[in-house]
Amino acid sequence: MTPDFDLQAHNTFGLPARARFGTTVTTADDLVPLLAEAKAKNLPLRILGGGSNVVLRPCFDGIIALMGIAGRDIIGRHGDQTLVRFGAGENWHAIVEWSIAQGLSGLENLAAIPGTVGAAPIQNIGAYGLELVDRFHALETFDTLEGTTLTFDRDACQFAYRQSFFKRAPGRYVVTSVTLAFPNAWQPNLAYPGLSDIPADADAKTIMDRVVAVRASKLPDWRVTGNAGSFFHNPIVESAVADAIAAYHPEAPRYPGGAGRVKLSAAWLIERSGFKGFRYGAAGVSPNHALVLINTGGATQAEISELAGQIVAGVKSRFGVELVQEPELL
Ligand SMILES: Cc1cc2nc3c(=O)[nH]c(=O)nc-3n(C[C@H](O)[C@H](O)[C@H](O)COP(=O)(O)OP(=O)(O)OC[C@H]3O[C@@H](n4cnc5c(N)ncnc54)[C@H](O)[C@@H]3O)c2cc1C
Structure with a gap:
């Protein structure tokens, strides 16, 4: 295991992040001694794949195991x-x-x-x-x-x-x-x-x-502009909520959400709440795709998370719809 493991190259947002220890798992059998070591050190153990659906905190006080099992x-x-x-x-x-x-x-x-x-x-x-x-x-x-x-x-x-x-x-x-x-x-x-x-x-x-x-x-290429793809789920709401939005915005996209509910477009809600292209420090909302939060260069987890919070609050106050974040805050 490598102490003070650098995770910046292991998340597509490119956020600066480190873990107390890091390692790579190449067989399922590796997990048994790794878990024993985590228990002995009294540290949490988490798996990271490509890091394309996470927002990494600056410091993970535990063991990050990169998933490397081939086959x-x-x-x-x-x-x-x-x-x-x-x-x-x-x-x-x-x-x-x-x-x-x-x-x-x-x-x-x-x-x-x-x-x-x-x-x-x-x-x-x-x-x-x-x-x-x-x-x-x-x-x-x-x-x-x-x-x-x-x-x-x-x-x-x-x-x-x-x-x-x-x-x-x-x-x-x-x-x-x-x-x-x-x-x-x-x-x-x-x-x-x-x-x-x-x-x-x-x-x-x-x-x-x-x-x-x-x-x-x-979509912006994450190798050029750090991002985690869609940052919010498309919200699934009661039909009355979608109807209330449609009364003022008949153009609002809506799709079947199952069990009589309606799936709304998170991108549309964010754009109509004025966030497309919005910048907060070095974090931003893609000018081309309102659902994609981006690292414009040197962004921190705090900036990404605070921007996400502003978007959630903005959409809630404008449309009464609660957006749910897709990438895990880890
Ligand atoms: C540009 C871009 C476009 C995207 N487009 C889409 C899209 O169209 N559709 C879509 O659904 N997603 C999309 N995503 C999100 C992402 O690519 C997927 O969620 C992908 O499956 C994440 O894989 P990962 O290996 O990077 O997971 P990570 O980000 O490394 O991990 C994500 C979560 O899964 C857990 N995890 C990872 N590996 C394992 C494992 N082996 N066992 C248990 N837990 C594990 C992690 O602990 C974490 O909680 C996009 C992301 C980007 C950056």
Whole structure:
């Protein structure tokens, strides 16, 4: 373990951050002695993947383990699907490209999402009309409370919009591998705006390339301008709340939110509350995408968090809607 571990290169916001100790986990077996060491030192143990969905505090008084478990194993056919097990440390976009190169279509709509395979189930990543749950079979975890390994099937993960069982017990379960299910009779999913002009007989590679291009045109590149993608969930509200907004703003986007509720666009609410392009110290709201908070250079966690607080308060006072932050404050 490395003491006083520098995490600035391990979070896509590029925030200055350090951990009391840091290490890399390359096999599931590494977790047993690591947990014993954390207990002996009486320090919390947390896993970090690509650091693309976190806001890191300047100092984490504990052990950060970078997830580095590799592995891409085609298990075989299972009913009308093909199962593939991936190590949790695999880069997500790399496995999207790899699976398509193997003739396994189905992840193309989720191309170019930063981060690791092991983090994908934590918030049930989603984009362009597809969520992880749509391709999920099972995952393996190490339970840091009991020191045991556990397999979770889809039901046990309790996936929902940017939610899973694991978010209710942050840090308890370390995902060590994820098994995905690729449909043998794959059909393209082109319903989402930005993909609808693609010919219906397009292959997965064509769709992946389009998703990569559209995302690059919309989202700031975190390697250039630090960010964590969408900073807030799209709020799901009672229909009466959405109707009250629509009475004054008929143009406000609204989508089915399940159980008669309505999903609103957080980007629209933020923009209409006057925050698009807003700067607070070295933190800011992207001038191109109101849902993306950015590090304009040298921003601190405090600046990002205070800016987020101002946005939450502004949207609440203007529209009566409470935004929920997506990246974990760690
Ligand atoms: C430019 C940009 C665009 C994005 N676009 C999208 C998008 O379209 N859709 C979307 O859903 N998300 C998007 N995100 C968010 C992010 O990419 C995903 O949430 C991704 O899955 C995070 O992976 P990570 O490895 O970076 O996780 P990290 O940020 O390292 O960790 C996130 C959380 O998961 C936990 N965690 C990480 N690995 C494990 C593990 N193996 N076991 C248990 N817990 C773990 C961490 O402790 C932390 O709580 C975007 C982010 C950026 C920067």
